[in-house]
């Protein structure tokens with residue numbers, strides 16, 4: 685579905701009856717070395733529906749990034765299995781987009797050419813890639829900065845470029861690892877608003893790791909709360925907010941307050957910042 689639907693302006697999140705977009709089933713991850721044996725994840729199971737937005741919160745070191753790496757096929761579970769679009773993940777997957785805390789742009793390439801890097805790596809037809817890049821530049825408000833180099837862009841703009849690059853090949857699943865953690869509070873708020881709109885417009889399934897409880901609840905359909913290492917799922921919260929969310933109005937809603945208070949309670953003093 686997400687591959688051929690690029691614009692879904694007003695519809696709510698589709699909850700499809702078919703296979704989930706991501707299935708994490710009874711997963712353990714152990715890292716063994718001569719010096720130590722670390723169980724990063726234990727018995728983690730979660731299904732993410734097509735087009736759903738799921739946020740993952742938990743104390744530092746509980747295995748959030750490890751979970752995303754499993755979905756991307758960059759790590760193999762020690763037990764259990766991960767499925768992406770119905771297929772068992774058994775190696776690096778190219779049908780995903782990945783956004784990290786640092787935009788990691790190439791300094792010698794313009795914004796446009798950083799975005800098009802994705803197309804070059806995938807050998808996408810040039811015309812199709814340029815058209816898609818233009819669409820994404822408009823969607824993320826980067827118009828007028830296509831020829832700017834990374835050092836000429838603000839942190840928020842650099843992250844927008846990274847987001848365009850991650851979405852260029854229209855991946856059905858987008859993995860985001862603390863993408864706004866390095867931004868100032870106001871820019872982060874703006875990026876939250878934009879990401880929510882882009883998610884609604886593209887229909888992409890999103891898994892977002894964040895240390896911000898407010899960010900998780902504002903953006904997601906469901907929030908996965910994890911325990912300290914070895915990371916297990918403490919609870920999965922359905923935030924119950926409408927698909928269209930005005931930022932200020934959402935902050936004042938009972939559902940928002942209830943969900944954030946509940947998550948803070950679950951995380952207790954182990955919660956990392958907000």
Ligand SMILES: Nc1ncnc2c1ncn2[C@@H]1O[C@H](COP(=O)(O)OP(=O)(O)OP(=O)(O)O)[C@@H](O)[C@H]1O
Pocket residue numbers: 715716722723724742743744745746747748749750751913
């Ligand atoms: N390649 C690795 N080799 C050995 N141990 C690892 C490896 N990757 C992660 N770990 C360990 O697994 C645990 C989970 O790490 P991970 O980075 O997934 O946590 P996190 O929840 O994303 O942390 P943070 O919020 O601080 O970014 C940590 O104890 C970490 O030291």
